[in-house]
């Protein structure tokens with residue numbers, strides 16, 4: 001019989017694995033790296049926790065931010081910026097470009113990271129917000145995930161049902177005075193397969 005292990009920490013309860021995801025053996029609780037972990041006595045598997053990473057796009061055109069209206073729960077009817085969850089092997093720069101194109105038909109390019117949100121809960125979520133350069137396309141909703149799409153000013157957002165977190169991001173996108181962490185496409189040291197985002201330095205002023 002499968003039995004779930006519930007762990008309560010900081011007032012949040014979450015489910016830990018009971019069987020090894022690698023070999024299927026029953027897990028045991030062991031002290032690893034200063035914490036109690038569920039680990040496999042038969043192989044090297046350790047349950048480190050449940051995590052997810054979201055990416056959000058801040059595409060600005062002529063002082064207006066690209067927003068979509070969610071057609072599905074959670075948040076159905078709310079206006080948000082386009083975004084989604086990262087895939088196992090897809091670089092996040094590609095994920096965010098793909099999500100913008102899929103949800104709105106707009107082609108945009110990732111410039112850099114301008115905001116992050118940390119949400120520790122049963123699935124610990126990290127959200128990375130990208131400033132995107134608009135390239136082409138008129139916003140068209142995909143009709144599945146979103147049923148409206150367009151560019152809106154902060155003033156226009158006043159009378160729209162914009163999600164609270166999206167209002168926080170809209171202020172950064174439209175009033176921000178720093179470019180944040182820029183995409184480093186030509187790092188000082190060759191680092192194949194790394195997605196690199198950084199502040200400029202005196203040794204490397206231009207990053208693009």
Ligand SMILES: [Zn+2]
Nearest residue numbers: 020023040043
């Ligand atoms: Zn195992």
